[in-house]
Amino acid sequence: MKKQDKKPVKELESFGQKLVTDIEKGKNPTIEFSLRSLSNVVYDTKTKTLGLGEKQQQRAFFNVGHAKKFLQTLEIAKISKNLLDVGKHASLRDVFYMAKRTLPSSNINIVDDQVESDKSLEDLELITDCSREQLNINANKMGSVAGNVVIEDSGDSINWAKLGSGGWSIPSNVEDVEFKSVKAKYVIYMEKQAVWERLHEDKFWEKQNCIIVTSQGQTTRGIRRLLQRLNDEYDLPIYVLADFDPWGFYIYSVLKFGSINLAHMSGTMTLQNARFLGVTADDALNYDLKKHFIKFKDVDMTRLKQIADYEWFQKNKDWQRQFKLMKDFGAKLEIQALSSKGITFISEKYLPEKIKKQEFLD
């Protein structure tokens, strides 16, 4: 068994053992764990992340309202244990199909919908204090990375600096990745793959001694963990490069402060040291980019107001100033508007200047 699989296996076994003990003692088998509902999601001003409060919930076998969920939780625990035993990983969808069976002499399925197996897995993350990745269940695979880093993964030694124009394709699960050598001063994370290709072609990571990461869409858990590990284990600052729009701000917000969905995993899924590198309202003014503004639609204004009201942004003057300027502009601005200044403007002037002057939002 792999070293890193020992903890989840032990946790799953002691979870099972606890229920066996309940049965042997003639007690009602009961699972207890933190309540995962909006009423128990709290913003921790010390760690500056969204996490779960102190409310607990119980799930008992001999309880008509709990019995099915109890069974589902055990079924997912069984599937996870089997995966760990054979050293295989499964996707959320796989797990759903593996759990979906009709109970003998009944017309009741263990799960009818993936939402049920997903929820049980989230419960299991709380029960075992292991992420779904540690339980060998993977989320989505997305994204690419390049930089002066050598890793070992699945028996291969991989140099992120020697992977041509494509880069390394980030797996859904990076728990087993071993860093062998990390030569970089910081990490830039960007959602847009086109910006990543721009920086990669310009050898930005080589010239600036950094690592560039793109998600090609929403930030997957694999990418979140990769960024967090680089930050934790190598103390690398994480800079977020996104559009100047409410959605860009939201990407940053979730990455740094967490989200309601991830509240039960805030310890391993948030990046408390992340900083917002751009694009900002000041960039629009300093680099004469107002002519590339894209007018707000109603939905943008609504979204902006929601984000400006987030607890962690409310008392932050710098962010409130950005929100106010955006509201006054009534417009957003894309990173790619920088291309109007020349194709390599972003990698030769914009980013080096901002990073040198440490012009970040926190």
Next chain:
Amino acid sequence: MKKQDKKPVKELESFGQKLVTDIEKGKNPTIEFSLRSLSNVVYDTKTKTLGLGEKQQQRAFFNVGHAKKFLQTLEIAKISKNLLDVGKHASLRDVFYMAKRTLPSSNINIVDDQVESDKSLEDLELITDCSREQLNINANKMGSVAGNVVIEDSGDSINWAKLGSGGWSIPSNVEDVEFKSVKAKYVIYMEKQAVWERLHEDKFWEKQNCIIVTSQGQTTRGIRRLLQRLNDEYDLPIYVLADFDPWGFYIYSVLKFGSINLAHMSGTMTLQNARFLGVTADDALNYDLKKHFIKFKDVDMTRLKQIADYEWFQKNKDWQRQFKLMKDFGAKLEIQALSSKGITFISEKYLPEKIKKQEFLD
């Protein structure tokens, strides 16, 4: 200048030279190329692809209705020529911002919307007989690949067999990729990244001596070209693995026969030898998967009817049989339903059996 850039540069220069000659002769500068409209999209029963017919269109400078588009086409040609000259690539969005300027002493922008620069670029593909990738303008980057293949790209030698759990991240543009060694009997292309991770973890490509490719979403042009090059240059069959649903069939249809949007590029963007590996109606019956059927919604039935009516499927008895069975089931089936048979069922039994028996749809 790179060897492969010579053709596009020559084509762009002769395009410009033609217009200069028009001017010197006192003629109205005029561009002529195939008409790109639905009325000129035809299904070629010989090549079995959707392509453009013989209708031509003209675009003249001294024509109030043409002048702006004429200017836009020249602007995009200029941007492409500049990119080729400095050996850089840009995304479609970059090109839009590079073209977006206000004409002096006017309030007219060269382009106001990306649709305009995109359309001009498609025209330029026809005018120069070069793909946008050859013109150094990239579409989206997506997807991963693994297999016994060594390539050279941007000065790096990359072994697709030695990239851990992630694989090589496929760039948006694979025109400059050089194949150094290709040891494989076939290629499996799948949309779903989770299925790719399944096959990769099970070392399917190693055991079966093949290449596995996933797009993690829609099939990008980069992936299309990668598959086409592996098929053209190494005679590798391409097998498509998709869900048993109208959308899965559509993915296959576009890959093999082309689409209206790609009609002007059918030569380099279609895979006439692609075959559909699964999931089929027969799989649902043979492997006892009917219990995992997902009931059709109205939109599924509508989509199925549209696809069944495609000219290239109309006279294909095997496909019509699939469409009929799907209609009778009134349901679709996901690849991942195979996981209900065990996590490695797909890689140890389903795929090896189907490929051995050559159970494909054409």
